Amino acid sequence: MNAPFHQNDAQQAKLSLTVLIAAPRGFCAGVDRAIEIVERALERYGAPVYVRHEIVHNRYVVDGLRAKGAIFVEELDEVPDDAPVVFSAHGVPKTVPAEAERREMIYVDATCPLVSKVHRQAERQIEKGQHIIFIGHEGHPEVIGTMGQVPAGRMTLVETVEDVADLPFGPQDDLSFLTQTTLSVDDTAQIVDALKQRFPHIVAPKAEDICYATSNRQAAVKEIAPAADLVLVIGAPNSSNSVRLVEVSERCGTDARLIQRASDIDPAWLDGVGTLGLTAGASAPERLVREVVDQLAQWRSIEERKIRTAEEKMVFKLPRQLVD
Template sequence: MAEPRPNLRVLIAAPRGFCAGVDRAIQIVELALERYGAPVFVRHEIVHNRFVVERLKGMGAIFVEELQEVPDDRPVVFSAHGVPKSVPSEAQGRGLTYVDATCPLVSKVHRQAERLIDEGRHILFIGHAGHPEVIGTFGQVPAGSMTLIETVEDAQTIDVPTSADLAFLTQTTLSVDDTAAVVDALKARFPDIRVPRSEDICYATSNRQAAVKAIAPECDKLIVIGAPNSSNSLRLAEVAERLGVPARLIQRAADIDWDWLGQPETLGLTAGASAPELLVREVLEALRQRFELTEEIADHTPERMVFKLPRELVA
């Protein structure tokens, strides 16, 4: 006779998974395939999720890192993370058909950067070196007009042009708490620094981190579904760890480390902004094979944000 399975309460964070910008970017690739036929080229991963990328590959999308890999007669989509100005400029120069899937909240940061430079300010940009969003934002303004800040120590020690009027902006997918500490350090050192009119960290990143904070006190462990190169997903695991809850980032159910998981009484479960709900269900089904499962949705903040699709694809 089979041994009874241990009980497991799974507290599912809400909101989790796809945000409006990711949803829009994926729809743009799907609509481009409908409009232009396969193949449609996509510069950089459309969003940081292998499952999403593989599904779109199966539909006829081809992912490349640089524009020179795109043939002259095929359309190209720019990823949700945004691209430097030089990329659409090169596409226009070659006469390529292109669709920009940059998240509108990233585009907002781009426009803020341009305005601040027009005002003669030097921008301190809080973000992670090498992240596509950072590369895209730096590519909106002249070289040397923006300085990257990654840590509180950077904020306290970075060299800035002595005559510069300073402003700061941030990547949209950062840790809310880390960024607040960096901003405090900048304000302490540069009391007159121009502050953004509104929060640059996007609503989805903030909401998902707040949802983890809301469930963490009840959880023994927490699983985050997301890609290892997904900034917002990594931040969710960090949020839990800082609250004393052991957390693991996995891409899908096959990645669950059962030895690490053990037999918790309550497990938290969330997903980064580029992870589809299908992967949440997949993880729950894997857990159900080993535990008597009780699922609870921990509603935190409902999200109703929707972004318009590009006119050229819906006209």
């Protein structure tokens, strides 16, 4: 007579899965600060508080703030004059705060300080009479915000090495370059090399524009991807830094999937997978990482291993008007 089949037998029957969890992953200091700004604005001014553009590119975060009373809009003309408004972490063109001041609105700027640093560099380069070559992705809010810091026609966007070859400048033109903060470290290095070869006198920024969090998360993926059969990246399709993590894994020769949360995972992806890499873009909260691990544990017997490649202790100050 066969022994009765218990649930722990089913657990033992699950295939094992080693999950390599990248560290650092998830929220960076700029995202932490931006979310806290919206939450504090809601406490200080009461709901509703308007937010121009998604505060960060993560649907879970945006929906959570919406439930607390935040209203997300694309343009300032959608905000009533007497309502407080927060500008997103990606930064805005100079015309936006100027219009808010003209309308005597209450506004709080949640632009990441590392993006603001790029804005200040752009202003200084223009003051020196340089034309700026900006490396970034057309249409991304950060690119729109940075290009909006300088007079029209004083900054030219390039996205690829091929774009550099098409630039209408000569080697003696007074040029400088800046970059979006959330780019691929490797791609950007290639574009910068192409710029320096074509324009030997081009002026570089004093320090790397790609932010520490973007660089650290890409480095962590480079560590886990070669040891994994599949990498899952938690992040939004419109999150530049998250999409770059997928690309980094694929360049390491490991298939990668971008998911917004655990419900996006197709269990068929795990066929033949014994080791899975897991990371999260800078806009994705840690609770989504745990949600994914819990979902994987429904299908497999999980062994978690954290792979740490850097320590992050960066903290950014809140705007003065929200500090008691």
